[in-house]
Amino acid sequence: MKILCIGRNYVEHAHELGNAVPTEPVVFMKPHSALTQGRRPVFYPDFTNELHYEGELVFRISKNGKHVAAKDAHLYYDAVTVGVDFTARDKQSMLKEKGLPWEKAKGFDGSAFIGNWVILSEQEKKEVHHFRLYVNDELRQQGDSSLMLFSIDTIIADVSQYFTLNIGDLIFTGTPAGVGECFPGDAITASYQGKKLMHCVLK
């Protein structure tokens, strides 16, 4: 099982971090050991002093596939949730500056937190997916699939040229503007289409 993540998929977020808007999906991966779900807490890592939350729509792959056409991509996922792509921003900035891979800043234990799954009908897949992310009940991020530079179908078509998709793989689709720091004791919650489905406690 792998976790594919898209970077810079919302124009405003690319700008807030001073990054160029990409012409093809920016892809990185997190290992299975990064995944945390349900009531398990996330522990603030001791190698960072600047942990950021990035709220994202996460889709679940439901069919094995390679070289999937964008028009068929909707057949390859069955559920969505909201997740947090936790990022050790100070570590990432240092690695980026040196032109080194990001994995230590993005793939550590607990760095891929996801909420409860919402099974999507074919009709619901065509609708706009809205989400909101709160820290200690304060709204910090909101976004929807219409603001994404690359849609989930385009992402599936792109990444499946490089990586065979397997049932159970996850795709984090990038974060909108409003990322920021979080601290031990924070409760990070998220809603999808107005319904709460994620609750993460940072320790």
Ligand code: MG
């Ligand atoms: Mg992200």
